[in-house]
Amino acid sequence: MSYLYKKLVTVCLLLSLSFSVLALEVGKPAPEFSLPNIATKTASSLSDYRGQVIYLDFWASWCPPCRTSFPLLEALYEKHHTAGFKIVAINMDEEPEAMERFLKLYPASFDILRDPEGEWADKYSVEAMPTSFIIDKKGVIRHIHSGFSKSDIDEIEKKVIELLAESL
Amino acid sequence: MQGKLRLVNHAFHAMGSPCHIQFYALSRLQAQEAKQSVKQCLEKLEQRYSRYRKDSFISVINNGSGLGAASKIDAEMAALLAYADQCFQESEGLFDVTSGILRKLWSLDKTEIPSEEQINECRQLIGWNKVEWTQNSVYLPQQGMQLDFGGIVKEYAADSVAQLLKSKGITSGIIELGGDIKVIGPRPSGQGWPVAIRNPLEKDQQSLQLTITHGAVASSGDYERFQEIDGVRYSHILNPKTGMPTTGLRAVSILSEHCVVAGSIATLAMLKGSKGFNWLQENELDFFCCLDSGEIHQQISGY
């Protein structure tokens, strides 16, 4: 490829490299939100869960790692929810039907909220699908996790146990 | 419910330098087991790669140089040779694991600079491209040739220990083996570990304070091991092409994901001599360095 051509391609690549916005970091308080809960039909907000350890998950039915994560999260929830562990899964599907089809295949007893506009995904600067935040009893973000593969559940459980052991 | 997380501090001596590990253990048993496995891991690496031990794997290979029979090697040695080869290519021959024998001419007890003939005679036995190696054998064709994994093994040890502790369930900790640092994982609060890089001019004064939550720091340069011959200070990093100590950079510290990669880049930067500083900038590396003139420069973004 001639010199000119290579130069042009590299220029375009630099053009397209966008700068990642300052994402939320571990150690920062989790932004307050309030979104409709599909079970209670009323709004749930972050402060409702104060004093509990929360696994906040931004997900959508069309993302394959979410299919992997739901059964594992359901098991984790059943195991630790009596010790004050909550899972709040914020669904981002444009159409509720797609979410309902998914939940028929992957039933979940933990809370599912709806954010079709992605308003809160923006505030939590979600970079990949799915993205999850583990929030401690004082509402501070203690772990950020992007993507999901089977072996991640051990690391997540270890973190949850650790945070449950902390006093308020 | 397991016991509360306890911070464990463990200082010891290995690979010829002072070492120190800090990590959070869930129980006293886990802490004990971790310390034990670290000790075994470092002993095994020392037994295999220490040039000072006559019975080490590397000494056996070196003693067989020029005798006609290749030595059988295992996967780890093959991987080290492959890694050394990659470093040789990346440095156009400057990073050469067969150049260890130059140290004989510049050992600490020497009082004057080695002569031209001594250097040339020694350089006959240097040349990574002469080494005949495959996935399961290695042979040094000339009598007296020596392999020396200094600049690779200690850093590789730091990575191995971090990986070992992670497999034992330790997710928060940091390892320091003689200046080479590798983080196992951030502190339980999510904060990073404080790391200090010494200023080569004033030995005890720290000149760079960092907190890192992941990755590794490795340094090269004459913090301690240097030589003064009739008033001139000589680095102990030797250029295989000239047989002379490197000039231009006095010390370099590199931050990267793996300690072994950071270590070889640091050594490579020193070997680049006067061009080392620009080379560091060109490759957009995270570094802290001190020029011969004493000027300090740093370019640390990712951490």
Added chain:
Amino acid sequence: MKKNLVKIISLVLVLTGVSACTPVKPWERGNLALPQMALDTDGQEAAFRQHTFYSKESASGGYGGHGGGCGCN
């Protein structure tokens, strides 16, 4: 003349490709993740068709490469 023509067209194309896009957020890729939107569904069938055309015609090449889809993991 043909060589520079190609270069200009490809530059224009690369530029439009890069700048024309309104930034799509990771959670807005639902439609792009649909199987019918994938460039390489039914890979075996596509391979068989391309192999057949290639063995009956002079032209070949062009197909290949990742991209699109849900951008997960």
Added chain:
Amino acid sequence: MSLINRLSIAALALPGIVAEDAHAGRVDETFNTDFQYAHYEESNNRMGVDVFNLTAVAPIGENFTASLDLVRDTMSGASPVMNVRDDQGQVQQFLSSASITDERDALTASLGYAFDEVDISLGGGVSNENDYFSGHVNAGVSWALNKKLTTLNLTGSVAFDEITATGRPEINGRKTSQKYLLGLTQIINKDSLIQSNMTFAYHGGFLSDPYKRVYIEDTGNQVNDARPGNKFQWAWLTRYVHHFKAANKAALHADYRLYVDDWGVDAHTVELSWYQPIADGWQIVPRFRYYTQDKADFYQATFNSSNLGAVHSSDYRLAGFGSLGAGIKLTKSFLMSGFVKEVKLQTAFDYNDRKASYQIGGDSSGSFDDFSFYMVTASINAKF
């Protein structure tokens, strides 16, 4: 690829080092298997081919993906050998005897590694027929940037072929081919994306067809097909995909490919497919294809000793012609949540009519080469 990446890859072989989880990319965790039967049949019972194809793709650990592809072709029937001009001055195509049957087995394997934004893959394969052996190695890098909205693809492959033509012992031609692809996939908006690839192919060695001959009218002799010893091919393919929510989430795929080679062939290919989801997992895909190429410089239907030249061929694939094709594909997929996550059935039928008169700017003189063919495929895919 940065210095650190290059050294890191070398370091990863060291047993004591495992790729740092947070930084290495993670592979799609589904285990994927495909089995397809396909049939190709030409008009006036010329050539027929049956193809069995098995493909498996499996994640290994968190960062590696291995894939294996096995193909068995069985070919039978006649194919054109030469053109003869009859006494009325009409050119007639002369076919080989119909008895030749040939079996081809091919195996391709590859291993991919996922970094955070970069995926690299290395692979290779062999293909064996009783008169033709081919081995190839390939490597590819895919770099996702701009928050995975833009993907840059770079692949390269080298193939070594060996031809020992039956009945032509004096020929044992070797051929090497190098192919490079530089491509860009860009997401335009929530409903559309574009991919544009350029491929460069360099071939050297025995490129002629040992079974084809040319007819010299004034002497009545026949000589072997003789093509240049090297060939450069350049192709530029652009694919546009657009989602139509209103049409029950249908998707239009529009492809255009420009092709040029240094044997004098320029070709254009247009392909349009409409992926129409119907209901509960059913999908129908009507598609249309148009192809046109002009003839190679050294192609003629028949020759005479004055214009024979050093290189000459009457191979119908180097002639000037066009091809119109249409097809329909039907798929049905079952989503499940157990060990098997999805099963998908697929079947398709394509009909193609190749005619000299369909060529843009052609003089449709080569109608003796005209023929048509159809393709049928049926496959089952399972994801675990």
